[in-house]
Amino acid sequence: MSIESDPLAEPVREKETHSHEYAAEDRELENALTHIWNIAKDFRLDPFPTHFEIVPPKIINQLGAYGVPGRFSHWTHGRQYRRLKTMYDYGLSKIYELVINSDPSQAFLLENNPPIENKFVMAHVLGHTDFFNNNQLFADTRRDMPEAAARNAARIKNYEEKEGKMAVERFLDAALTIEEHIDPYQPMRLSAENELKMWHDMATRKQRVGLLDEFEDLLGPQEKKTAVEGLGRVAVHMPPTPDRDILGFIRNHAPYLEDWQRDVIDIVRSESVYFYPQRRTKIMNEGWASYWHKRIMREMGDRRLISDQDNEAWWLVHSGVLAPSKRSLNPYYLGMTMFEYLEDYHNGCLTQEEQAWLKKEDVPVPPRFDGALKDSPAIPALRDIMAHNDDQSFIRNYFNKIVAARMGLYIYEKRESHGEDTIYVVKDTGWQTIRDKLVDSMDNCGNPLIVVVDGDHNHTSELYLRHEFDGQSLDPEYVEKILPYIYALWQRPLHLETTDSQSSKKIMYAYDGTNISKSE
Structure with missing residues (x-):
């Protein structure tokens, strides 16, 4: 989570600060944090223990681009870093802070901020860490993600050395394109072997129950046993019910993936699961942090823990962050x-x-x-x-x-x-x-809900996907961009079913690795 400034703010000028000034500011912030923490507890907030670190703009822009310290390298992260750095350099925007959902939580303050702005930000951060600690969507998220992300990055680096940087990056391109197509309610998916066994057992029970229901009155105990044993081979549909976890399904059942590719999908999927609650609670989480920074800082002023000048300064920052827009929703x-x-x-x-x-x-x-x-x-x-x-x-x-x-x-x-x-x-x-x-x-966090219907379509390992129609058609440009990436993961022909919002007719897209066709 991060808090950004008013996009119309004055250009940022880096100031020269000597070591003794840093030390004085650090002591001032440490004292202020004690007061801010105590006021937060007075208001019944229950944040994680939170470690604050003051970093230069370069580091905070990197954190904003990567989301978690130590995360794997990819050009999309570099692109986001360049955007943030350009916005900062030209005074169009800046990240005041970034806080990580972990226990203890890690928060990073911008060293160029005046002390009052960092006091304001610390109050904001405690609202976030209280939210992380108490909102039900975050209850099962990994609290060791910074360490896990660093291990993930090391594994991907190792694959780049063995398989070639370009091969790994291209595969990451494909996996990251559908990183939000997961089942957030199934964070730990079974292995392929255990999943297939479970599906087989489900199909066997279903066929067995159906048989006994039909002939139970005509069969004695021994005849029932003989009938069940004579069921023979049971057909298993893969998956037995539509599966929204496209990444997990491909990881388990794509026919030609190598072990390192399945591991890369595991990494992308696990990190997407971690970020999912933040996508689902952007308004609440930022609203809660803003609600509490306002009350905590107002209390700091009432208790004369900050000067009148600082009281005015944090209100100006608050007004910039909370400023409404005429054509977008803050x-x-x-x-x-x-x-x-x-x-x-x-x-x-x-x-x-x-x-x-x-x-x-x-x-x-x-x-x-x-x-x-x-x-x-x-x-x-x-x-x-x-x-x-x-x-x-x-x-x-x-x-x-x-x-x-x-x-x-x-x-x-x-x-x-x-x-x-x-x-x-x-x-x-x-x-x-x-x-x-x-x-x-x-x-679905603003994304189209697409499910796996059949992983062995036409009995040729083709992948059949269906868009769960919600009144809006899939954007044809979206389809043309995403199908080649899914093909790069599945490596067999694809089929994607959707519905036209105007005519309500079914539309079928197909991709064979070279061309995309469309039929109604």
């Missing part, structure tokens, strides 16, 4: 606004107009609470919501007219250009339409 802003609404709701601190709307909707309005936030009924309510939701359920259950009005949200569309100007028109301001649009966009 996850920090949406998440924090929703948590602030829920705080006001559970503490009975809504406006008369907001209360009137809730009563009209038959939603009970709690009595007003005027005490300290740390003692309020809102805190346990918000913690329960944080622990048991992802972005999709969070918005489905708690986004309403009040949140939409507070944020001034609307749905817009781009109209035809007139001259050199592009016209954007507000299409809808209804909160239910906005909610549904947001929820729908989060299905």
Whole structure:
């Protein structure tokens, strides 16, 4: 997770700082962290122990590009690093911090930040590590991923030396193209041998039950035993039910993969499983961290633990990070606004107009609470919501007219250009339409859901995939790009079934390693 600055910020100028100044700043930050940690605990946050390290821009941009320290090298990471470095060098954006979901958590602060900005960031980080430690989606994630990623990188480096850097990179290209096509609810997949045995046992039981159900009244005990033993060879469909874990299925059942290739898929898949909860909770996680950095830093000011000048400085950074955009959705802003609404709701601190709307909707309005936030009924309510939701359920259950009005949200569309100007028109301001649009966009983390239907199509080891139609057709350009990569993994002809959203007709794509064909 990372927090980025206002894209319109002033260009960054690296400052010269002498060693004694670094030492003084370090002591100042250590003292501030003690206060920030204690305030967080007062507010009932439960973060992982968090190790902070101050690093130069080069390192924090590398961390932002790779996601985890020590991760394997790949050109896509280099491309992301170049983008982040260019944005930083030209003053268009900068990463203030990056925090790793591990136990203990690792957080990295930018050494060029003034001390007050790093204090602000430390408060933000504790919101993240509290979220990592308590949200249910993160309960089974690896807490040793930095060490695991370093071991993965060493294995891939070894394969590059043995198989050739180009061969490994091309295979990684293919695996990373479908890295999000996993089953997050099956992080540890059985081996190919055990999986095939399980499927065979399932098919045998099904055939046996079907036979006995049909003839049970006519057979005695010995005849039943003889009938079961005489079942003969049982046909096993591979897989027995549609499988959304395309990476795992290919790893186990692609007919021609070498051992090192299966291991590379294991690496890509395990790291994708690790990042999956972060993809599912971007709005909640950033909103929770922003909600708490605001309250912790406000408390620091109230306790006179920071100066008036520093109090003004962190508010300016906060305003930049939380700034709404006219044509995109700021996850920090949406998440924090929703948590602030829920705080006001559970503490009975809504406006008369907001209360009137809730009563009209038959939603009970709690009595007003005027005490300290740390003692309020809102805190346990918000913690329960944080622990048991992802972005999709969070918005489905708690986004309403009040949140939409507070944020001034609307749905817009781009109209035809007139001259050199592009016209954007507000299409809808209804909160239910906005909610549904947001929820729908989060299905499968915004990716098309594609499942393996048959790994032995036509009894020739061809792979048959199906797009689980959700009202939107697959983008033909997406199909043309992804099929060759899947072919590079499976190494046999592919078939991909989808549905046209306009005509509702089935569309079949096929790829034989050279050409893509399309039929209806």
